[in-house]
Amino acid sequence: MNLIKELNWRGMLQDIMPGTEDQLNKEMTTAYVGFDPTADSLHIGSLVPILLLVHLQKAGHKPIALVGGATGMVGDPSGKSEERNMLSEEELNKNIIGVRSQLEKFLNFDASLPNAAELTNNYDWFKGISFLDFIRDAGKHITVNYMMAKDSVKKRLEGDSGMSFTEFTYQLVQGYDFYWLYKNKNCKLQMGGSDQWGNIVTGTELIRRKTGGEAFAFTCPLIKKADGGKFGKTEKGNIWLDANKTTPYQFYQFWLNASDSDAATWIKIFTFLQETEINSLIANHDANPADRILQKKLAEELTRFVHGDAELEKAKETTEKLFSNAKASVDSLSVEDLESIEGIVKTNYSADKINAGVDILSFLAENSIFESKGAARKMLQNGGVSINREKITDLQMMVEKNNLLHNKFILIQVGKKNNFLITVA
RNA sequence: GGGCAGUUACCAGAGUGGCCAAAUGGGGCGGACUGUAAAUCCGCUGUCUUUCGACUUCGGUGGUUCGAAUCCACCACUGCCCA
Known part of the structure; x- marks a missing residue:
């Protein structure tokens, strides 16, 4: 051709x-x-x-x-x-x-x-x-x-x-x-x-x-989203090709989050897969859209193209850990699982403060998950924050030792897709 | 150089003396529903704050006033028209 x-x-x-x-x-x-x-x-x-x-x-x-x-x-x-x-x-x-x-x-x-x-x-x-x-x-x-x-x-x-x-x-x-x-x-x-x-x-x-x-x-053609939105922008700004600016995990997630109609268009444009293969992927996807076959393939092909195989594997692993059992309790994550998560925002926090107990607002602000206590409060009131997969609505909550996973981690989610891992030492 | 129009939050755009942290729409974020989708609905969207409240915003500086995004003066910038 x-x-x-x-x-x-x-x-x-x-x-x-x-x-x-x-x-x-x-x-x-x-x-x-x-x-x-x-x-x-x-x-x-x-x-x-x-x-x-x-x-x-x-x-x-x-x-x-x-x-x-x-x-x-x-x-x-x-x-x-x-x-x-x-x-x-x-x-x-x-x-x-x-x-x-x-x-x-x-x-x-x-x-x-x-x-x-x-x-x-x-x-x-x-x-x-x-x-x-x-x-x-x-x-x-x-x-x-x-x-x-x-x-x-x-x-x-x-x-x-x-x-x-x-x-x-x-x-x-x-x-x-x-x-x-x-x-x-x-x-x-x-x-x-x-x-x-x-x-x-x-x-x-x-x-x-x-x-x-x-x-x-x-x-x-210029790439647009089917809903008319700007392509390539998220709340965090551009999706960069530089792994230091957009981690391979975030990059992978961007493509995984494509809508069905976008995925069908994009897989032709952004991958080198052949026409017959793409057509069969689209057919399979239509048969069971919930599996998001197209999105997965798209994300996979592109992350490999831009970041290579090794980074792709890590991105997939992180995705697996954070999303595949999203409704299961956090206990399903082992120490190794948590330690090896890559591509999300990680911070360290002082054990002394945890032992003494910290109020949730200060805790979220001090870990830069929110810019201020006020911002943290608003999000909490909106039901947008989970700690260790449990939605927090109590503004008075204290973060203490018994909130630690495996005695050293705290997993925080803002919205569905923003994960933060805090290591307490 | 002259005349006219304009400058408001992320963007567009109302507001022409107090009820203005400022309508409305878009965008963004969060929630519900879902499939980490789309559509829809709901909430948030100046900053900080133990929801009280405090502080800073309407191009800039000064002024009038008990009180200014709003009135006045000057300046800056932008656009249009004329030279």
Whole structure:
């Protein structure tokens, strides 16, 4: 199956420029995706563009991952209703390093391959270009009328927050990237999220006008939740690919919590499973949705892809301990079980205080489970806190020695899904 | 440089002298129901606090007043229009 057909059945194609498929069938094609260094780690929103590159490489083409050191300084207005904050240079550099190291895990950079992946940073070429050079070499070829017709620009002009010249220029800067890669690396294809379509087309246009050459593009749909909510956000913020920011257990849980309809869409997009296997998984899932076959498979495949087998196993173990017997008494958890739980928030607490007895509110606040006693009280009153799997409603409760599991642990749940393990020593 | 409009909590957006910690909607969190789902219903959503209460908020600073998100002055920022 060729790349385009593959991406198409997976639901990963949104717009495609005519001739792209022919180009890919004709020869090994170099293609790129740009990543914004807005943080020092990528989050799962970047996973789809990464997967585009992986699929591309699997199909025998050459992927380039571009880290936007220069474009990050400008700020992409696409999808933003307001001017973005600018990042300082140190921040940007730190972020670029973080993002690079993550991309390296997903693509094959083995230089002996004809289609070895490459990493570039557009700051490398932009730093040598003066403003005057740029407006003569790039700006001359694109009319303002053309740039204003772009959706990302139009929306901002119609809105009431305006748009700075800097942001307006963004599409031209990104367009120049494509031109530069086309000229210097024979890169003929750009991919990205569908919000990038306008920027990408500016690039192909610039290439056509400056060189007379032809360049191609396609985009993938932006991932949304079926209920319209933002993808990849939880109460704790983004789901990051960095295990230090989002533990593999939390990562696994995120996918496990997908709704049925999302799971069916996402499993095609985020895993490399074949069509027949996916169809049978969906059929099995529909037969008995409560088993959440799709969610489990999705979570498993992705956690392995991002964090590896060992971390996946630990994430599954922790999930097993915390959820599979959620209604059983805590006694079913052995010392070993508790000691080996990974990925949830753990804190230590002084044994002396427990021996003396602590009131529940202070206890919860002192362990940073809540920011203050007031917050803890509200949650308690709402029935949202369990200690050792027993719902606590008594605000006066004292936490004492007999609350310890195996003489050293206290398991706290806030809501159904937030677990905290406190070790008392 | 000139004219006009605006700046309220996470977002949108009411409030034009006391009953305002500030309507309403969205979002978020928690609960019930479930399948760690969806939909629905209920509660919470400025901070701290032994539910009393205290403190800090309506762009900023100063003023009028017993009392200001609300009135006045100046400043800052944003948008639109004119030059």
